[in-house]
Amino acid sequence: MLAMAMKLTSFLQFLLFLTTLVSCDGQVLFSGFTQSSLDLDGSAIVSNNGLLDLSNGTAILNGHAFYPTPLHFRKSPGGNVQSFSVNIVFSMINAYPDLSADGMAFFIAPTKNFSDARAAKYFGLLNEKSNGEPSKHIFMVELDTYKNAELQDINDNHVGININSAISLQSQPSGYYEDDGGVFKNLMLNGNKGTQLWVEYDEGTTQIDVTLAPINVGKPSKPLLSATYDLCTLLSNSTPPPLEVSKLPKLPFLGPKPQSKLLEIILPIATAILILSIGTVLILVVRRKMKYAEVRDDWEREFGPHRFSYKDLYHATGGFKNKHLLGEGGFGKVYKGVLPLSNVEVAVKRMSHESRQGMKEFVTEVVSIGRLRHRNLVQLLGYCRRKGELFLVYNYMPNGSLDKCLHCEEHNAILNWAQRFRVMKGIATGLLYLHEKWEKIVIHRDIKASNVLLDGEMNGRLGDFGLARLYDHGTDPQTTHMVGTKGYLAPELLRTGKASPQTDVFAFGMFLLEVACGQTHVKKNAEGDEIFLVDWVLEHWNKGLLTRTLDCRLQGDYNIDEAYLVLKLGLLCLHPIPSSRPRMREVMQYLDGDMPLPELRPTQLSLNMAAMMKKNGLTTSVVSYPQILSSFDTISGLSGGR
Numbered sequence: 271m272l273a274m275a276m277k278l279t280s281f282l283q284f285l286l287f288l289t290t291l292v293s294c295d296g297q298v299l300f301s302g303f304t305q306s307s308l309d310l311d312g313s314a315i316v317s318n319n320g321l322l323d324l325s326n327g328t329a330i331l332n333g334h335a336f337y338p339t340p341l342h343f344r345k346s347p348g349g350n351v352q353s354f355s356v357n358i359v360f361s362m363i364n365a366y367p368d369l370s371a372d373g374m375a376f377f378i379a380p381t382k383n384f385s386d387a388r389a390a391k392y393f394g395l396l397n398e399k400s401n402g403e404p405s406k407h408i409f410m411v412e413l414d415t416y417k418n419a420e421l422q423d424i425n426d427n428h429v430g431i432n433i434n435s436a437i438s439l440q441s442q443p444s445g446y447y448e449d450d451g452g453v454f455k456n457l458m459l460n461g462n463k464g465t466q467l468w469v470e471y472d473e474g475t476t477q478i479d480v481t482l483a484p485i486n487v488g489k490p491s492k493p494l495l496s497a498t499y500d501l502c503t504l505l506s507n508s509t510p511p512p513l514e515v516s517k518l519p520k521l522p523f524l525g526p527k528p529q530s531k532l533l534e535i536i537l538p539i540a541t542a543i544l545i546l547s548i549g550t551v552l553i554l555v556v557r558r559k560m561k562y563a564e565v566r567d568d569w570e571r572e573f574g575p576h577r578f579s580y581k582d583l584y585h586a587t588g589g590f591k592n593k594h595l596l597g598e599g600g601f602g603k604v605y606k607g608v609l610p611l612s613n614v615e616v617a618v619k620r621m622s623h624e625s626r627q628g629m630k631e632f633v634t635e636v637v638s639i640g641r642l643r644h645r646n647l648v649q650l651l652g653y654c655r656r657k658g659e660l661f662l663v664y665n666y667m668p669n670g671s672l673d674k675c676l677h678c679e680e681h682n683a684i685l686n687w688a689q690r691f692r693v694m695k696g697i698a699t700g701l702l703y704l705h706e707k708w709e710k711i712v713i714h715r716d717i718k719a720s721n722v723l724l725d726g727e728m729n730g731r732l733g734d735f736g737l738a739r740l741y742d743h744g745t746d747p748q749t750t751h752m753v754g755t756k757g758y759l760a761p762e763l764l765r766t767g768k769a770s771p772q773t774d775v776f777a778f779g780m781f782l783l784e785v786a787c788g789q790t791h792v793k794k795n796a797e798g799d800e801i802f803l804v805d806w807v808l809e810h811w812n813k814g815l816l817t818r819t820l821d822c823r824l825q826g827d828y829n830i831d832e833a834y835l836v837l838k839l840g841l842l843c844l845h846p847i848p849s850s851r852p853r854m855r856e857v858m859q860y861l862d863g864d865m866p867l868p869e870l871r872p873t874q875l876s877l878n879m880a881a882m883m884k885k886n887g888l889t890t891s892v893v894s895y896p897q898i899l900s901s902f903d904t905i906s907g908l909s910g911g912r
C-alpha cells in the first residue's frame with residue numbers, strides 16, 4: 271500500500287494539466303483536477319479551470335498533491351510490484367526568467383506526512399538527515415532546473431530516477447530522442463511550454479523508463495533514461511492507513527456504488543414526494559366531494575332518471591357565473607347552460623329552499639310534470655338537490671321571455687300583432703292541456719308575461735308551472751301565504767288561498783290585456799297617477815275608444831276583429847265571479863272563432879261586478895289586496911254614474 275503524489279519546490283510555477291496512471295488498480299485519468307479530490311498541502315491549489323498549481327513562484331515554498339487513496343502496486347501481499355505507467359502533462363512557468371530554480375518530482379511514498387521535509391534541493395520530500403535513508407521507501411522521478419553540485423547534479427536542466435535520495439540513481443539532461451533517426455533534442459524544463467512525462471515500470475525486467483516530449487509530439491519510442499531497480503524491495507508492505515471514505519473520488523471503480531448513493535438521496539425525496547402527492551390528492555378529493563355534494567333521500571330513488579348531478583349542472587353553467595345569468599325572478603336565479611356529453615342547451619333555475627317540508631310532494635310533482643310533453647309548454651328535464659338548494663332544469667328558450675319583448679325599448683324586438691295573437695292562442699292551448707287534457711288537473715298558479723317563453727319559431731311556451739305549489743303547501747287557509755304575482759291574483763284566491771283552474775283563467779285574462787296593450791297591469795295615466803290596466807281598458811270601452819288601448823308600438827297595424835276579441839275576452843276572464851269566467855275550453859273556442867263571444871257591454875260587466883261584490887259582502891276589510899279592491903271601486907263608481 272503506497273501513496274503516490276507530485277511535489278515541487280519553487281521559484282517556478284508548476285502546472286499539471288493531465289495525468290494518467292495505469293496500475294493493477296486499473297486506470298486513473300484526470301483531465302483537469304476539478305473533480306479529482308486530490309489531497310493538497312503547502313502551496314498547492316487546484317485553480318477554477320482545473321489546473322493543479324503546485325506553487326506560485328515565491329521562493330522556498332513547497333506543495334504536494336496526493337492521490338487521495340492508497341494505490342495497490344501488488345496484487346496480493348508479498349506478491350510482485352505490478353507493472354505500471356504514468357503519464358503527466360506539466361508546465362513550469364518561470365517567474366524570474368534569468369534565474370534558474372528548483373523543480374518538481376513525481377513520487378511514490380508510503381505516507382502523506384512531509385511536514386519535516388525541506389523545499390528546494392530536497393524537493394519537499396527529504397531533508398539533510400533523511401536523505402538516503404532506506405526506511406523512507408520513496409521512489410521519485412525528479413525534474414530539476416538547478417545544479418546542486420553536492421547532490422551530484424549533472425546540470426541545471428536534468429531528469430533523474432531517485433530511490434530514497436535527492437542524489438539520482440540515473441539522470442540525463444532534459445530532452446527526447448526523435449523517433450525519426452534517433453536525434454536527441456534538448457528540452458528546457460522551465461521553458462513555459464507544455465511538456466509530457468512518462469514513467470513506466472516493467473514487472474518482468476524491473477526496468478524503469480522515463481520519457482519526455484513536448485506536448486504536441488507523441489511519445490518517443492526511445493526513453494530518455496532507464497534504470498533497473500526491483501521496486502519490490504522499495505515498496506514494502508506497510509500497514510495501510512485507514513480508508514477515508516468521504517475523500518474517495520467519484521470514480522466508478524473506486525467510489526461507492528453509484529446506485530446506492532443515488533438511492534440514498536432519491537429514496538427519501540421520492541418518499542416525501544409520494545406522501546405529499548397522496549396528501550394533496552386526498553385534500554383535492556375531499557374538497558371536490560364537498561364542492562359537488564348533493565342531498566339525496568331514499569324516496570328519490572324512483573326518480574333517478576330525472577335527477578341531474580350537481581357536478582354536471584355546475585360545469586354546464588360555468589360554475590353558476592353571472593356571465594351565464596339569464597334573469598332573476600321571485601324564486602331564484604336562472605342560468606343558461608350546455609349539458610356535458612349531450613350538448614343540450616338548458617336553463618337552470620337555482621332556488622334556495624331551506625325546509626324539507628313539502629319537498630317530497632314537490633319533487634314528485636316535478637317529476638310527474640316532467641312527463642308532460644306539449645309544444646306550448648317549456649319542457650322540464652329534471653331537478654337536483656343540494657343542502658338548502660333546489661335546481662330545476664328546463665329546455666333553453668332562445669328567444670327569451672315575452673315580457674322582455676313587450677316592454678323593451680328596442681324597436682326590432684317588438685312583436686307584431688300576428689305574432690302576439692299566435693302566442694296568446696299557443697298559451698291558451700298549453701293551459702287547456704294542463705287543465706283538461708292530461709291525466710290529472712294541473713294548475714299553473716303563476717301565469718304572466720315573464721313565464722311565457724318564446725322558442726326558436728316564436729311559439730309561446732308556458733314555463734314555471736306548478737312551481738308556486740312548492741311554497742304553497744299549507745293546509746290552513748289562515749296561514750297560507752299567497753304565492754303568485756300581484757295583479758294576476760283572482761279575488762277569491764286572496765280570500766280562500768285556494769288555487770283553481772278559474773284562478774289561472776283570471777291570470778290569463780290579465781296576460782291577454784298586457785300583451786294587447788303592451789302595458790303592465792299597473793300603468794301611469796296622463797296625470798302621472800298610477801291606475802290599473804283593467805280600469806283603464808274598461809273606461810276606454812265605456813267611451814267607445816277601445817282600440818286606443820292597443821299597444822301604440824303596433825302603429826295601428828293589427829286585425830281589428832282579433833283585437834276586440836282579445837280585449838273583451840281578457841276582461842271576461844278577469845270577471846270577479848269565478849263561475850262567470852269562461853273555462854279554457856271556451857277560451858280556445860272564442861279565440862279560434864268557433865264560437866262568438868257572449869254579447870256584453872262595459873256597463874253590464876261593471877254592474878255585475880258591483881252586484882257580485884255586494885252579494886259576497888266583499889269589503890275592504892275582507893280583501894287584503896288594495897289594488898284589486900280599488901279596481902272594483904272604480905267599476906262601481908262608473909256604474910253609479912249611470
Ligand SMILES: Nc1ncnc2c1ncn2[C@@H]1O[C@H](COP(=O)(O)OP(=O)(O)OP(=O)(O)O)[C@@H](O)[C@H]1O
Nearest residue numbers: 596597598599600601604617664665666667671720
Ligand atoms: N327556459 C328558459 N329559457 C330561456 N330563458 C329563460 C328560461 N326560463 C327562464 N328564463 C329567463 O330567466 C328569467 C327569470 O326567470 P324566473 O322564472 O326566475 O323569473 P320570472 O319568470 O320573472 O318570475 P317567477 O319567479 O315568478 O317565475 C326570465 O325572465 C327569462 O328571461
Ligand SMILES: *[C@@H]1O[C@H](CO)[C@@H](O)[C@H](O)[C@H]1NC(C)=O
Nearest residue numbers: 312313314325326327328331
Ligand atoms: C504565494 O503563496 C505564498 C504562501 O502560500 C504567499 O505568501 C505569497 O504571497 C504568494 N505569492 C503570490 C505572488 O501570490
Ligand SMILES: *[C@@H]1O[C@H](CO)[C@@H](O)[C@H](O)[C@H]1NC(C)=O
Nearest residue numbers: 381382383384385386387400
Ligand atoms: C508528521 O510527522 C511529524 C514528525 O515526523 C510528527 O511530529 C507529526 O505529528 C506528523 N503529523 C501527522 C498528522 O501525523
Ligand SMILES: [Mg+2]
Nearest residue numbers: 599720721734
Ligand atoms: Mg318564471
